[in-house]
Amino acid sequence: MQWPFLTFNIFERGDAGVRTSNFVTNIGSRIDEYEQTIGATVGFESVRCSFVATLEEALDWLRNGLMRSVVVAAPDTETIWEGFLETIEVDLGQERRSVSVAPIANRVKARYTTILGSSAATSILNDTASQALYGIKVATIRLGVSDSGSAANEATVQLAFLKNPRAVPSSECTTAALGQIRVTLIFAGWYTTLEWETTSNTTTSTATTVPTQVATLHGLLANPFIAATYASVTGVAMTQYIAPDTTFKTAIEDRLRKGDGTNRFAWGCYRNYSLYIDAWAGATPTTINYRRMIGEPTVYDADTKMPIYPWNLWPNKMYEVIELLDVASVATAADTAARYCIERVVLTMNRSGYSVRLEPTAFDSVDVRLAKIEALWGDVV
Amino acid sequence: MSTVVKVGTLHLMPSSGTPTPGGDPTSASTTPFMIDADSNWTLKAAENLGVYGGGPPFHPGSQLIYNSFDNVQHPTFRLMIRGSSHNNAVALMQQLYQELNTAQYSAPCPLFVQPNGATNGVYQDIWSGDVQPIQDPNTLVGLIGGTSDLFVNVTLKCWPYMSGASLQTLLNAVTYTNTGTGGNNNFQSLGSLNGDFIKSIGQPMRITFAAPSTSGAFVGYIASAKARTYTSHATSITTSSTSGIDVATATFAHPSDDEGTSLRLIGRFATPSTNLEVQAVAKINSVGTIYTSSWINAGTGSPNGAYIDFGYVKLPSNLRRAKAIVITCTIRARSTNGSATSGTLSYTELVQYYTWLKVTTTFTSTGQQLELVGADSSIASYNREIVPPVGWMAVTIGGNITDIVTPYGTFPRAYSGAGLYFAWTFLGSHSTSATFGSVTAQQMPLYLVARGGG
Numbered sequence: 001m002q003w004p005f006l007t008f009n010i011f012e013r014g015d016a017g018v019r020t021s022n023f024v025t026n027i028g029s030r031i032d033e034y035e036q037t038i039g040a041t042v043g044f045e046s047v048r049c050s051f052v053a054t055l056e057e058a059l060d061w062l063r064n065g066l067m068r069s070v071v072v073a074a075p076d077t078e079t080i081w082e083g084f085l086e087t088i089e090v091d092l093g094q095e096r097r098s099v100s101v102a103p104i105a106n107r108v109k110a111r112y113t114t115i116l117g118s119s120a121a122t123s124i125l126n127d128t129a130s131q132a133l134y135g136i137k138v139a140t141i142r143l144g145v146s147d148s149g150s151a152a153n154e155a156t157v158q159l160a161f162l163k164n165p166r167a168v169p170s171s172e173c174t175t176a177a178l179g180q181i182r183v184t185l186i187f188a189g190w191y192t193t194l195e196w197e198t199t200s201n202t203t204t205s206t207a208t209t210v211p212t213q214v215a216t217l218h219g220l221l222a223n224p225f226i227a228a229t230y231a232s233v234t235g236v237a238m239t240q241y242i243a244p245d246t247t248f249k250t251a252i253e254d255r256l257r258k259g260d261g262t263n264r265f266a267w268g269c270y271r272n273y274s275l276y277i278d279a280w281a282g283a284t285p286t287t288i289n290y291r292r293m294i295g296e297p298t299v300y301d302a303d304t305k306m307p308i309y310p311w312n313l314w315p316n317k318m319y320e321v322i323e324l325l326d327v328a329s330v331a332t333a334a335d336t337a338a339r340y341c342i343e344r345v346v347l348t349m350n351r352s353g354y355s356v357r358l359e360p361t362a363f364d365s366v367d368v369r370l371a372k373i374e375a376l377w378g379d380v381v
Numbered sequence: 382m383s384t385v386v387k388v389g390t391l392h393l394m395p396s397s398g399t400p401t402p403g404g405d406p407t408s409a410s411t412t413p414f415m416i417d418a419d420s421n422w423t424l425k426a427a428e429n430l431g432v433y434g435g436g437p438p439f440h441p442g443s444q445l446i447y448n449s450f451d452n453v454q455h456p457t458f459r460l461m462i463r464g465s466s467h468n469n470a471v472a473l474m475q476q477l478y479q480e481l482n483t484a485q486y487s488a489p490c491p492l493f494v495q496p497n498g499a500t501n502g503v504y505q506d507i508w509s510g511d512v513q514p515i516q517d518p519n520t521l522v523g524l525i526g527g528t529s530d531l532f533v534n535v536t537l538k539c540w541p542y543m544s545g546a547s548l549q550t551l552l553n554a555v556t557y558t559n560t561g562t563g564g565n566n567n568f569q570s571l572g573s574l575n576g577d578f579i580k581s582i583g584q585p586m587r588i589t590f591a592a593p594s595t596s597g598a599f600v601g602y603i604a605s606a607k608a609r610t611y612t613s614h615a616t617s618i619t620t621s622s623t624s625g626i627d628v629a630t631a632t633f634a635h636p637s638d639d640e641g642t643s644l645r646l647i648g649r650f651a652t653p654s655t656n657l658e659v660q661a662v663a664k665i666n667s668v669g670t671i672y673t674s675s676w677i678n679a680g681t682g683s684p685n686g687a688y689i690d691f692g693y694v695k696l697p698s699n700l701r702r703a704k705a706i707v708i709t710c711t712i713r714a715r716s717t718n719g720s721a722t723s724g725t726l727s728y729t730e731l732v733q734y735y736t737w738l739k740v741t742t743t744f745t746s747t748g749q750q751l752e753l754v755g756a757d758s759s760i761a762s763y764n765r766e767i768v769p770p771v772g773w774m775a776v777t778i779g780g781n782i783t784d785i786v787t788p789y790g791t792f793p794r795a796y797s798g799a800g801l802y803f804a805w806t807f808l809g810s811h812s813t814s815a816t817f818g819s820v821t822a823q824q825m826p827l828y829l830v831a832r833g834g835g
Contacts, residue, residue, distance in 0.1 A: 007789050023787040076643065076693050077739045077790035297434025297446060300697070304671040307697045353432040353446070 017135035043268020105139030106130035209235030282334030282341035403465025427541035481510025576826030583794025585755035653724035661691035756825030795824035
């Protein structure tokens with residue numbers, strides 16, 4: 001079989017950064033380095049790809065590329081990744097240029113403590129020109145003790161500084177060969193955009209986290225980047241209170257992390273630009289989804305016994321190596337000698353071939369885990 | 382007949398066997414160029430770049446996962462340039478260099494080679510040509526010495542494959558009616574093919590579809606396929622079940638030796654309700670489930686019928702080579718909301734395919750064509766790649782591009798014994814009233830080396 005090409009369809013950015021169906025190009029066969037990640041609590045997470053280009057192509061990407069959307073399709077047409085172009089890097093011999101929407105903020109306010117010790121905030125400042133290009137991206141500047149006028153001035157200054165894409169250029173003058181013109185495109189999954197807006201809620205009564213509260217929060221988003229939410233699980237009752245200036249990502253994850261009261265959930269933005277919330281596969285660790293024999297380069301579906309293409313491997317699956325099958329393992333343990341629950345899938349493709357890294361949940365000490373949870377609860381209070 | 386070697390418009394071998402000093406290089410009888418026989422020059426075949434996986438220490442031998450080929454650098458040959466004067470010789474050398482290196486300026490220069498005694502020659506796109514002046518071996522003078530005879534070493538870096546002179550027409554203005562059965566149904570044989578790769582990686586195609594007069598959003602499904610099983614069902618669907626009911630089953634006898642194919646599951650539904658969802662479940666010999674599709678809405682936007690692509694199954698190699706396998710595909714249906722839903726399963730298609738492509742575009746006026754260009758026919762004009770590194774698709778009127786088409790999947794390639802599968806929807810509906818009346822499918826025969834007659 002011929003080496004398979006991924007279809008890498010790029011679409012123009014619409015007003016306010018929205019997706020369009022205006023096809024720009026398919027760069028699938030131009031790419032010579034490709035890496036994509038999919039995470040169990042993110043969904044489509046990141047894509048990094050690079051290709052050799054002409055100067056004109058490189059300049060076009062730098063000038064017009066930010067917020068273009070991408071749909072990556074497998075050779076058999078199924079969508080394997082979706083996202084938007086967050087950062088563009090161009091190597092021009094000894095010069096490097098880049099632009100990125102990651103550091104942008106075009107809706108800014110400052111939160112400060114008055115001289116009397118109470119919490120206060122400036123009015124919201126908008127740069128509508130930036131919002132018209134990239135969508136709404138919020139930043140809350142946290143000041144110490146201040147007066148309203150000074151805080152407002154600082155917010156104005158920060159808005160002017162943050163409203164446009166930032167660059168990370170570098171220049172070198174050496175005697176080495178200049179090298180090629182290479183374009184590197186870094187895409188982020190649509191889940192990232194949940195960090196772009198903030199919300200709050202003074203209601204303290206409880207409601208079910210999933211689907212109710214998550215669906216409500218999705219409905220409050222101003223940016224239309226995430227089309228819908230789908231939940232195959234039901235959460236628990238939780239206060240609806242959300243502290244001021246909490247990002248939607250934090251607010252939603254606060255609720256999702258409660259799981260069903262017994263086990264955690266898995267979630268993320270996947271196909272059709274939608275947020276999916278599912279049961280964690282590690283809750284039923286003896287239900288194996290993927291199997292592999294060490295001597296073979298292929299992962300098989302444990303249920304159908306059919307081979308799975310590397311680009312169709314997903315996180316939140318139980319993975320087992322046949323040669324390491326456990327003897328008398330703990331039935332409730334997600335991670336054993338032979339199996340673990342996949343937290344992240346990293347697919348790399350280049351001229352040498354491909355590799356897939358199936359990563360388990362990152363190991364943290366109990367102290368670190370407790371510290372993380374405490375920090376999050378601190379934001380709510 | 383003598384060996385013919387051309388780069389673009391320039392002949393590198395005189396038909397008389399002797400180069401003409403200061404002659405016209407565009408004519409074989411008067412060319413001033415000649416490849417030195419002592420070079421023993423021959424075309425180099427592109428080397429196979431197989432990607433292998435697995436192997437020691439866990440398993441003896443690695444498995445071939447994918448095949449491909451990289452650019453080929455032909456052996457360097459020594460070329461004599463006979464000028465009428467020193468200035469003329471230098472001008473001829475410059476003309477040669479310019480001709481060889483047009484890839485970044487206009488299009489790659491084509492190399493043409495037809496060995497002595499061969500009926501057919503081959504073409505190959507030249508990415509770059511290196512021309513290195515060397516001394517005359519007889520007089521030990523060269524460019525510096527002011528001689529009217531120059532010798533250069535020429536090294537050509539080329540696209541991996543050589544191609545025939547023109548595209549081979551496999552389907553000529555045939556009609557596709559968007560129906561599963563009948564004389565002009567969705568699957569039509571490509572017939573016999575020429576070329577070295579018809580039983581390995583396949584060969585690029587150029588397909589032109591003359592669009593019907595219907596305007597609107599178009600989604601096309603184009604595949605190079607080995608076989609297709611069409612099953613007429615005409616099964617009425619009536620249910621309010623939200624868990625799903627079985628509607629009908631089709632079977633496919635999968636041959637045991639088809640490593641390069643996958644099985645695509647297709648269902649056509651008439652008058653589906655907007656709350657109808659459908660699913661396909663594939664089993665081996667009606668027992669072991671090997672594939673379960675997601676539930677797909679058949680009704681929304683499909684008043685004239687729905688074409689549902691349920692996805693594909695790819696059997697593992699060890700299973701495929703064991704014995705013939707019967708695959709059963711069961712179509713299931715359910716209501717999205719518990720209210721009564723209905724529709725009719727018209728037919729199913731189980732397509733054993735090599736490549737599958739989905740294209741989306743919008744037809745806006747009559748006279749439009751959908752062009753899929755994986756290879757070009759205009760070799761004689763030397764104005765574009767014979768086989769574009771990147772295939773392209775566009776909607777055209779009178780040869781002028783009016784819209785670029787968005788592709789998903791793999792461009793069709795021609796294989797021995799294959800056929801062209803083509804089905805489509807307009808405005809979301811699978812209508813059979815608008816046909817593609819003129820579909821022409823061609824393939825470019827590819828070769829690894831210069832050939833004789835075949």
